Amino acid sequence: MTDLTETRARIPLEKPWPLPLAKGPEGKPRRVGVEIELAGLTEAQTAGLVQAAWGGDVRTQTDHDLTVTGGALGDVGVELDIVLRDRAGNVIADKLLDWSRAVVPVEIVTAPLLPADLARVDRLIGDLVAAGAEGSQDGLFYGFGMHLNPEVAGTDATGILPVVRAYGLMEDWLRAIDPIDPSRRLLPFVDPWPQTLVDLLATEGDAWDLDDLLRAYARLTPTRNRGLDLLPLLEHLRPAALSALMDPDMLKGGRPTYHYRLPEARLGAPGWSAVYEWNRWVLIERVAADPDLLAHLAELWRDHRDSLTGTRGDWALRVQATLGPAAIWS
Template sequence: MDNITSLIPRDRFLPLCPENTAEGAPRRTGIEIEFGGLTEARAARLVADAIGGRVIEKTAHDLVVEDSEWGAVEICLDTQWRDKAGGKLADLGLDLSRAVVPVEIVTPPLEPGQLPALDRLRGALRAAGAQGSRNGLLLGFGVHLNPAVADETTEAILPVARAFALIEDWLRKADPIDPARRLLPFVDPWPRRLVDRLAGEAVDWSMADFIDAYLAETPTRNRGLDLLPLFRHLDEGRVSGALGDGGLVSARPTFHYRLPDCRIDEAGWRIAYEWNRWVMVERLAADGAALDRLAGEWLDYRAALTTTRGDWFAHLEERLGDLELWTAA
């Protein structure tokens, strides 16, 4: 365990796999960073100091840094009630909510060359007193990665879902997520039934089959990898038909990877490390032979009556050690 996690780079962002879209453009990624310990105004000022731009205050709890080297960056108190700001009682409630509600920085879609500045910003936020997931019992703060899909086809998307399903146990246990986030229903694991289907019958799925199976097995956004925004983008009618109004899902052509903790106050933590763990998923997806082999091993594991969850984690440690998905491209 320690050997593998220690080998994942923290000093650089590995390229996505594939690096470009089907049209030949670099794949962009939006990033969301949640943390405590700072006001929205202070965080916005730090963003502007780190990447340039000017702070615009829409409300006391909703700001934007415009004209930065990334474009427009949003900084807000991450609650739907922030639009009630302005009244004394509402403002008091919002201020009190800071004990458990994070401030969130939301970037526009970033090009690969812009990603290193994320850890420069992380360092500035940490130095100013930003707090991460492990600073309190109920601080379920995370980092969300939203890499654009390479192509809006089954061939480009389904292998990534299969790869994530098969190694999610390792992503969760090799570097365990904070207990508060495990208790809160924000990043629950994919159901075993969905993993079974992705390992087996999914090889013959169309995109409609894939979406239907996902909606049948996990019609919720509270997963470490939330595919509902992508599916609503691809087939709004199918998703809305299953979830009513769409389940308050905003359509976007990205993978919404929300598993990582935000450990911004810990000296050794880097956003690059969490990014590179996602890249491992994409690299496994791109290796068809390795992916099919691991899927077959999962089905054998599930069929054996004497195996435990720990057995699969140990197997993943061995397999991932062989594949070395963290190495430089």
């Protein structure tokens, strides 16, 4: 199977794939936090549906900031995803928040889940859609996404650099096999990593330590608006070094996870699910876990860049030709 779009058929919608490295630094199963953005429902309606699906009690901080505590999958936050939310309680701010639901999403933030629990996330999404929730495909200005936060398998360069390199080399291919809606491409948070960063990852990244990664990332892509935002992970690992190089507004707190930011949350759309997006992440980690395959992709990238005329589309086809027959699909 060589067609880019047909490759999607090889990625399951309902069965979460296991990670090649299933345990984290402390020897416990790796988990993944999920963030889902949606429109069409209020925060209270959304929290009620979370409670109905997973149990627990709804606790209200403000009308725009709720938590479902004690449920089967841990605590779940439900909030309006906007800075103004922090000023809720002020009459003017509350009215602005109510009005902003037309363009600003309600966000669900789960506790860290086992990959197998993602099937239950999809059932919750089905409940949300049945109640009137809308996804990114339902409105021209719905710049909503879904974020996955997989726990790292290790906190040293050996555990992190292969995943970072695999993502950089695969990003154009991942975007090509499931193209972003044209209206989303105009939004800043869907920009790919700059090719200059991928150049470094392909030419010297196999010998980097974490400080090398931090310096290159902070210099070449000092923003959270990327498909894979490494700032939370780097802030967790090297807080002082990162803060010395970065605008403090870009640093929101560190955590030992990859912040994988999907530019669309196509709730209820055929051929899309949280499990599907998770399995696309697993493909990245499968390539990272295969040193020979990763080295071959890096060599192909160097050749691609040396040609001077190659495009991102050309590179996606070269990755397709390499990964199509590779043993990463089961």
